[in-house]
Amino acid sequence: EAQVTQNPRYLITVTGKxxxxxxxxxxxxxxxxxxxxxxxxxxxQIYYSMNVEVTDKGDVPExxxxxxxxxxxxxxxxxxxxxxxxxxxxxxxxPGQDSYEQYFGPGTRLTVT
Amino acid sequence: AQSVAQPEDQVNVAEGNPLTxxxxxxxxxxxxxxxxxxxxxxxxxFLLKYITGxxxxxxxxxxxxxxxxxxxxxxxxxxxxxxxxSALYFCAVRDPRGSGGYQKVTFGTGTKLxxxx
Numbered sequence: 001e002a003q004v005t006q007n008p009r010y011l012i013t014v015t016g017k018x019x020x021x022x023x024x025x026x027x028x029x030x031x032x033x034x035x036x037x038x039x040x041x042x043x044x045q046i047y048y049s050m051n052v053e054v055t056d057k058g059d060v061p062e063x064x065x066x067x068x069x070x071x072x073x074x075x076x077x078x079x080x081x082x083x084x085x086x087x088x089x090x091x092x093x094x095p096g097q098d099s100y101e102q103y104f105g106p107g108t109r110l111t112v113t
Numbered sequence: 114a115q116s117v118a119q120p121e122d123q124v125n126v127a128e129g130n131p132l133t134x135x136x137x138x139x140x141x142x143x144x145x146x147x148x149x150x151x152x153x154x155x156x157x158x159f160l161l162k163y164i165t166g167x168x169x170x171x172x173x174x175x176x177x178x179x180x181x182x183x184x185x186x187x188x189x190x191x192x193x194x195x196x197x198x199s200a201l202y203f204c205a206v207r208d209p210r211g212s213g214g215y216q217k218v219t220f221g222t223g224t225k226l227x228x229x230x
Contacts, residue, residue, distance in 0.1 A: 004156070033218075035220075040122075040222060041222060042119075042203065042220045042221055042222035042223050043157075043203065043220040044220075045217070045218070048215065048217075050215055056215065058217075090156055090157065092156075092157075097215075097216065100145065100147070100162050100164065101147075101159040101162070102149075102157075102159065102218065103159075104149075104156030104157040104158070105156050106154075106155060106156045107154075107155070107156055
């Protein structure tokens with residue numbers, strides 16, 4: 001089944017404790033993105049990647065890192081999480097520049113205390 | 114900079130009645146426009162898109178949307194609402210000209226649709 005998977009789905013952590021949220025897609029898509037969803041703000045893009053080893057900042061990149069060493073994986077790293085990073089996170093992918101539909105993962109609900 | 118506005122946080126409609134979820138956009142060139150739906154505890158699912166051509170586009174689950182260039186709007190519609198349509202709906206815009214080879218997608222803040230039995 002074609003899908004985008006994220007792990008973990010739920011995470012409660014403490015301020016400053018490094019964490020990684022994994023994202024994997026099995027559709028051989030070139031483009032991948034991370035978004036955060038907050039009430040009243042909709043989805044905001046954190047980082048995106050156009051291919052292996054090609055990543056760039058989105059609208060709200062502060063406090064986050066990403067890497068794209070393999071085409072299928074696009075992990076989101078919070079080196080020192082803070083409470084303002086409490087949010088619902090989505091990974092998404094699409095085939096490439098000329099494609100339209102994005103495919104979203106199920107989301108990761110992160111709480112930082 | 115491109116932007117999307119969804120002026121209604123929530124829309125309530127009776128089952129069987131027509132529904133409209135509003136969306137307006139701002140982008141420099143000719144836009145690509147999208148609607149996505151999010152059911153509780155799920156990721157976003159693609160509903161429909163406007164790229165070019167006929168201003169009325171049809172999508173999944175009986176939804177359609179009308180592109181109006183003069184009003185810069187892309188309202189989502191359905192002739193007869195179902196209780197199962199209750200969900201969070203997001204409008205999104207993409208500028209096909211892009212920057213640095215990347216065409217950024219900007220999402221609206223979402224509209225919660227409540228269909229009342």
